[in-house]
Amino acid sequence: MEPDVSIETFSMIRIAILPIGKIPHQTLRDYYSMFLHQHTIPLSSISSFYTEEQKSPFTNQPWDTGSLRFKFILGGSPPSPWEDFQSNRKILAVIGVCHCPLSPDLDSVIEEFNGVCKGYASARVTRCFGFFPCDSQLEDGGKKGDNLRLFPPADHQTQEMHLQTMMQEIAASLLMEFEKYVFQAESSGTILKTPLDSQASLSSEEVIKAKKRRLGRVQKTIGDYCLLAGSPVDANAHYSTALELARLTTDYFWYAGALEGSICALLIDPISQINPALEDEVRRRYNSVISHYKKSFIQESAQRVSPLSFELEANLKLARYLCRRELAKEAVELLTSAADGAKSLIDATDRLILYVEIARLFGTLGYKRKAAFFSRQVAQLYLQQDNNLAAISALQVLALTTKAYCVQSRASISDNSHINEVGSSHADSGKMYHQSVVSLFESQWSTLQMVVLREILLSAVRAGDPLAAWSAAARLLRSYYPLITPVGQNGLARALANSSERLPYGTRSSDPALPFVRLYSFPLHSSQMDIVKRNPAREDWWAGSAPSGPFIYTPFSKGEPNDSSKKELIWIVGEPVQILVELANPCGFNLKVDSIYLSVHSGNLDPFPISVDLPPNSSKVIALSGIPTSVGLVMIPGCIVHCFGVITEHLFRDVDNLLHGAAEGLVLSDPFRSCGSLRLKNVPVPNISVVPPLPLLVSHFVGGDGAIILYEGEIRDIYISLANAGTVPVEQAHISLSGKNQDSVLSIPYEALNSVLPLKPGAEVILPVTLKAWKLGLVDLDNASGSMGRQLKDSSSPSLLIHYAGPLTDCEDPPKGSAVPPGRRLVVPLNICVLQGLSFVKARLLSMEIPAHVGENLPKPVYVDNSASKEANVSETKMDGLVKIDPFRGSWGLRFLELELSNPTDVVFEISVSVQLDSTDDKLSVGQDANVYGYPKTRIDRDFSARVLIPLEDFKLPILDGSFFMKDFKLDEAAGSRNSSFSEKSAKAELKASINNLISRIKVRWQSGRNSSGELNTKDAIQSALKASAMDVLLPDPLTFGFRLVRNNLSQESNDSRPKGSVLAHDMTPMEVLVRNNTKEMIRMSLSITCRDVAGENCVEDTKATVLWSGVLNGITIEAPPLKESKHSFSLYFLVPGEYTLVAAAVVEDANDILRARAKTNSPDEPIFCRGPPFRVRVIGTA
């Protein structure tokens, strides 16, 4: 059988083209390709070379329209045994091709050519073409034999023109040779034999038949030559005669041959082309041809030779003629029956050719799967041949089938756009998507696919094509690993390794093998290097750009042009970035990935390769990093993997499709799931853009970045060091606070930061921040007692937000559009861990009275805002300064605030209390810190409680007013209405203010260890303590009593010797009792004065009275005007020296409601009794 047969084959003249001498491979190919353009030579163009020696036998030759057709047999071929039967099988001309520069000796060229021509006995014309001869050769060549033709060196076009002329010459020579042959054949007895009938012995009867037969065969052969000479009408005439003779002699084989020739004549005759029934005619005749070939089958010679191949060829020829979509059914039938004949073919090569032709015709019909099926048959036949060249052919044929079986190599898919389009546009239209997924990872015809891939692998190994073998093994392993046993997987891994050994280092393959790589996540910028859009129009340029609030959607962010589903990611030139990818090795062998790095199609990222080891059935998340190198968009479609010795690109999209398919149950298995990895949502690839370098601040806490552990109320300074690690100076910076407990940051170093701007690259600044630990709530207390760890993770700590930015515009290029470089935000979390510290149990006010001495002067009354008493009492020690005269009671008194503290922690606390004095004291202060009174430190051990006494300045309100009781004591409405609401309010406010004033001046500081110290928040405690006892302690008594010595002028000089304020025994001592009314109303009272000795005995009224008196001591009726004093004078005479105590008391008459309220009486009839503080009288002298 012959390849590429068609009906027109009969009209083609075969010319062998043979290389003569040494010719480089590529040059030879170029020469061959020049010939291929010359396949048709019109008869009209050869007339100049044609000389009609005799009357031409081709009487009806169409000189105007006809042509000679050449079929070039490159490299030649051995003669066919069927040459006589089909003259077109003869090689009628031989053309030698010689590359003159490599074959200088033309004689030897001619010799070689002549030698070669001997092998082609049927050749009627021989020519040797010499290309690119040198001048001497040209000169020489003219003298050599007429077979040598030299083409002077020229450009390609000129040479083709030369060649065309030469071919026309050859065509003319051939035509003349054909004429000669026809004359010869008609006249002399040419014997025409085929392998079919060579053995048959002839009986006498058959001799006559054989003569006729010979005649018929000669007619058929002449017809063949007519066809070759381009004269279909002549051919038809001869074929008709031949058909008649063959029919008579039952020479079926030749009958069929002549019939085939007549069909060809019919087809190439332009006149018959207009016949509408041509197709039916061809079909009818060809069916007859096929049936006659069948009839010519001779049983006895079937073992040796058979006309079957002609029958099949006839089938193929008809099928090729009918090979159109609308006649597909017929063509398929023909091809199917041709395929049936294959098993009867003796020669394996014939079968090969048959299958090749069938596959080609099915391919022409558009039956890809059928074509693939027969191609695979061809490949199997090749593989049976078991040699290298056959294996290469098998590999090539199998490569053609991969598309139909959906196992093609990526390299063979020329345009990726096809997949792109499938991947994107059908992403959301369900059904179509399935198909695209399936076509990418078609598992459903997996049996076929695996077989094909295995065959490709086998043939590639045999053909010695390591890359094809690698690619096939990779496809097999990647797509079908679930169907392959671990042993098989190991075998494939070995095949990959073996193939790569034979490949040069750094070979790339378009088909990825293992591992499976999928995108795990795009880590956004850490809070340390967040990027913030910059609004140059505003002073606070960072405002509004950072996502604020917990809402994903905010109605204010409308008008954003980009799709919200696509995230935006900004990378910065020169700053390393990371992408997390997950690798999976679902196979049963240890996978070593030599290097894996990001594949960057945009070329502006420098990826860093890393190597990974994946144990069997495992997956791993790894971080791939790189450094952006230039501004622009970054496209990262996948990873470049160097594994099994070959570099491949693994696209994320493929694996996404695979996973999607696995989720739908369309694909065999999800490699990540089988490795035990969790299911992961599809990670969208964000739009990544690279921007020019920005400053980069890096922060750390001086003295360690650990948590700052503070006790409640502790105040501490911490130092944060900020360094510019970028390459651009920081020109703008701003600090703000965020998070909970913002008030725990006492001071923010705005100034310190602004003073160092611009912060040059590499520069560092240390910012002090003062922190005060907040108070733990109840929940926090539980946590604190429970576990420290939870406390640390607690997000109750505040953060410092530092917005900073580089220069507003780059000096080198003016901003195009909105090219303001963005700013950044640094979040410095103040990782504060608050521990429970001292706890406050309770507070109360205590008061202590020290009796005053009766002197010549009364203690001066002190009003709330007047510090006159202190003036008198500025003493050597600060402690003493607080012991002062109670201006309303007239006695010495000391007030304490008692705080009870407990220490539940495991460290020791030291408490120090300080009270800040009024600012008016400043002039009196001795030292710098004299206005702060310090007290000795109190130490509280762990698990102990302690009471701290804080001496308070004594103070009272000046007037006892009804307003104080209005709200608190709920007196009768009359009192309420009497007082104006204004004074009531102002008085209350005054009280409150004075309490607050007092509280704010008390500071309880504690210290624990060497460096932790703080302040106890006692405000609330003191307030509650004061509230309870404020009325008793702070409100003035309605009446103030005081005693005073009255000196006369006489005794004044004698007083010099005795101490001031003392009284002599046996001396009349005049005294006054002063009663001050602290209310706004007149008070009438009945005053009594008693005097007691040290033992407390009344020494005035008793029978054994030791004190004599003059004046009235009991029942003195006095009226004290509002806010005024009244005096009552009397004299005492002490008989015995010693200490005496004078006490004044009064019963108020007609007491009003205020007094009653102050005295807390229960019934209106109860007498109101006021008693003054005791006054001490020291009586000196001898008894």
Add this chain to the structure above:
Amino acid sequence: MATTACFIIVSRDDIPIYEAEVGSATKREDAAQMHQFILHAALDIVQDLAWTTSAMYLKAIDRFNDLVVSVYVTAGHTRLMLLHDSRNDDGIKSFFQEVHELYIKILLNPLYLPGSRIASSHFDTKVRALARKYL
């Protein structure tokens, strides 16, 4: 019963959703592969032929060597394909019709996604029983 037979259901997307070797011949792996190759190739013929007739049963539409492919196309363009070496036309037709009924029952299952693989073992058993009965 036929010595060699391979039954396959191909979805409208040209994906096999059910495969069964139902012949009585001893199973050989390469033969089974060959059967699939032949059936896969026959899809090309079916795709044209299915539109030329209103009948669902397309009879024997393709052959390779002595193996014949008979096809039955459902209204939803699901193709029931049988590769066989026997010539029991009536039996094959009945086989197809009964399998079609079974297939419709599978389709009616709300949990079955049309076009996906038929994994029901009940279906498999029934098909094999039908094959024994008719082929």
